[in-house]
Amino acid sequence: MARACVIVLDAVGAGPLPDASRFGDEDANTLGHVAEAVGGLDLPVLEALGLGNVAPLEGCPPQPGAPAIAGRLAPRSAGKDTTSGHWELMGVVTPQPIPTYPYGFPFEVIDLFMHRTGRGVIGNKVASAADILLELGQAHVETGKWIVYTSTDSAFQLAAHEDVIPLDELYEACLVARELLDGKHKVGRVIARPFRGENGAFDLTPDRRDFALEPRRPNYLTLVHEAGAKVYAVGKVGDVFAGCDIDESIPTKSNAEGIAQTERLLEGLENGLVFTNLADTDELWGHRNDPVNFHRSLQDFDSRLPELLAHLREGDLLVLTSDHGCDPTTPGSVHTREYELLLAYVEGTNAAGRIHEGEPADVGATVNAWLGGRLPGRSLPGKPFVTPA
Numbered sequence: 224m225a226r227a228c229v230i231v232l233d234a235v236g237a238g239p240l241p242d243a244s245r246f247g248d249e250d251a252n253t254l255g256h257v258a259e260a261v262g263g264l265d266l267p268v269l270e271a272l273g274l275g276n277v278a279p280l281e282g283c284p285p286q287p288g289a290p291a292i293a294g295r296l297a298p299r300s301a302g303k304d305t306t307s308g309h310w311e312l313m314g315v316v317t318p319q320p321i322p323t324y325p326y327g328f329p330f331e332v333i334d335l336f337m338h339r340t341g342r343g344v345i346g347n348k349v350a351s352a353a354d355i356l357l358e359l360g361q362a363h364v365e366t367g368k369w370i371v372y373t374s375t376d377s378a379f380q381l382a383a384h385e386d387v388i389p390l391d392e393l394y395e396a397c398l399v400a401r402e403l404l405d406g407k408h409k410v411g412r413v414i415a416r417p418f419r420g421e422n423g424a425f426d427l428t429p430d431r432r433d434f435a436l437e438p439r440r441p442n443y444l445t446l447v448h449e450a451g452a453k454v455y456a457v458g459k460v461g462d463v464f465a466g467c468d469i470d471e472s473i474p475t476k477s478n479a480e481g482i483a484q485t486e487r488l489l490e491g492l493e494n495g496l497v498f499t500n501l502a503d504t505d506e507l508w509g510h511r512n513d514p515v516n517f518h519r520s521l522q523d524f525d526s527r528l529p530e531l532l533a534h535l536r537e538g539d540l541l542v543l544t545s546d547h548g549c550d551p552t553t554p555g556s557v558h559t560r561e562y563e564l565l566l567a568y569v570e571g572t573n574a575a576g577r578i579h580e581g582e583p584a585d586v587g588a589t590v591n592a593w594l595g596g597r598l599p600g601r602s603l604p605g606k607p608f609v610t611p612a
Contacts, residue, residue, distance in 0.1 A: 225452070225611065227540040227590045228489060228497040231309065231460075232524070234505035236548020236561025237278050237295045243560040246303060248548070251559035253509070256552040257521075258282055260514035266525040268532075269543075269566070276576060277564050287576045292608055294579040295562035296544065296586070299604065303558045304376045306411035306436070308546025309463045309500070312563075313443040313587040314603035321377040321411045321436075325349055325557075328371065328379065328408075335403050336371075340396045342388075343368035349375070351510065355382065356418055356425040363387065364422070369396065375510070375549075375557040377411035379404055385419050390430055393417055401434045411436055412462065429476070433462035443587030443603065444468035444498075446596035453495035457484045460498045470495075478503040478520060482527045489534035496590055500546075509549030510556045517551050535570040540593045540609070542567045542586055567609060579608040 236253035243249045255278065258264045263282020266274060273289025274280065300307040302320035310317065327347040337344055343366065345359050350372045363370050363384060370382035379400050383393045393415050401413045413434040420426045441449075448454055448468040456464065458481045461472025475481040478501040485499045501524065508517040535541060548561030563583055568574070579585070584605025591599070592607040 225538070225594050226489070226492065226494055226496075226536065227542070227593050228485065228535075229312070229499070229542045229544065229586060229590060230485065231312070231500045232504060232521075232543060232545050232564070233305070233500055233502045234509040234547060234549035234558065235521070235545040235564055236550065236559055237545070237564040238562050240297060240560050240562055246560040248303075248550075248553075248560040251548055251550040251553055251561055253548040253550045253559065253561060254278065254280060254564065256550055257514045257517050260552055261518045264518065264521070266521055268525045268528040269521075272566055272568060273574070273576065274564075274566060276578060277566070278562075285576075288573070289576045290573045291566045291568040292574045292577045292579050294565045294581070296565050296581055296583045297562055298583050302377070303547045303560045304411060305459070305505075305546055306377055306463055308563070308583070309460065310438045310442070311583040312544065312546070313438070313464075314584045314599070314605055315438045315442045316584070316604060322408060323375060323377050324373045324410075325375070327373065332403060332408055333371070336369075336396075336400055339399045339403070340369070342396075344371050346370045346372045349373055351506075352380075352382070352416060352427055356427075357423070360384070360418065360425040361422040378414055379410050379412070380414045380416050382416040382418060384425070385417050385428060385430075390417060394432055397432065397434050409436065429474075431474070433459070435462050435465040437465040437467050440467060441599070441602070442468075443584075443591045443596070443599075443605070444496075446591045446599060447496055447594050450591075450594055450596040452594040452596075453492065455488050455492070455495065455497045456499075457481050457488070457497065458500035458502060460500050463500075478524060479527075482524065482531060486531055486534050489531070489539075494594070496594060505549050509551050509558075512551045512556055514551045532570075537571040538611075539570045540567070540590070541570070542589070544583070544586055565608075569609060574609075581606065581608060
């Protein structure tokens with residue numbers, strides 16, 4: 224039975240796109256600049272697969288006979304966010320960027336939200352979860368006001384202490400926000416971020432819930448699903464696709480857990496697609512301008528990669544890719560407009576250093592062909608870069 228695994232190394236961009244200057248990202252090069260910042264990449268397993276064939280990388284020389292197909296994928300979508308990045312991998316192009324809010328949400332949105340929920344709002348700015356809880360967690364406990372914050376993604380995030388606002392009320396407020404955030408304010412995700420603990424030691428709980436836009440259908444996940452293949456979403460993939468065409472969604476708290484869940488699925492399933500997001504490079508290190516730990520996160524993945532590869536069976540397809548950049552060496556802490564990397568390996572074959580330059584939808588097209596999905600004709604972009612023998 225056919226099996227495929229797509230792993231998104233979140234924010235691991237592979238150099239500026241031709242239109243990067245429109246986004247102020249002409250100097251961005253996540254992989255290249257991380258390599259320079261640490262004195263050369265130390266990723267021996269990825270190097271052996273062919274990572275150095277993707278682009279010139281200090282410490283990671285090209286491998287002419289590498290077993291994986293390597294290259295860079297140029298998005299058609301107009302944004303540089305998680306939602307559009309993942310959607311386009313499965314053939315959904317968003318020609319208009321999904322809105323982001325670097326200066327917080329406008330008054331007309333916040334005012335209506337406060338009126339509908341009966342609570343005030345504090346925050347309403349770009350922040351990490353850790354920073355916003357440290358700054359405003361106690362004020363929320365004392366006042367009962369919602370903590371609203373966002374990120375460089377298209378996301379309305381709503382934080383509340385479980386002892387102050389019950390989970391049911393938090394989730395209901397997220398549904399209100401999802402309804403209000405429509406039209407020109409149609410953000411990709413509304414995210415419930417419950418937390419607990421005491422001042423100075425607040426921690427997010429596992430009860431996060433995402434209320435996402437649904438992607439246009441049919442897409443390549445739809446075609447795979449129609450062909451009878453199961454789709455397993457690991458990490459935030461299920462949320463990004465709003466559960467559409469997903470058979471099982473497995474949330475995770477870290478890359479280590481995401482890799483472990485991916486291995487578990489590959490060990491047991493007989494057919495289908497495992498679609499995994501590993502977010503630490505983005506959430507923990509890219510946005511915090513920390514190239515050293517960004518590299519360490521890649522090293523952790525590299526050290527686990529042999530075990531993951533050992534779970535592949537003859538003829539399995541493994542695709543390593545990314546969804547956008549987040550260069551930790553450039554000013555600011557926002558996503559960057561970059562090529563997405565591609566490393567594609569079929570267990571039992573050798574690509575002999577083959578290079579593929581295409582678009583993100585090529586990933587979905589390849590997975591669809593691999594799992595026996597119907598040809599989409601011209602209804603979806605993308606062309607397979609490898610097909611079953």
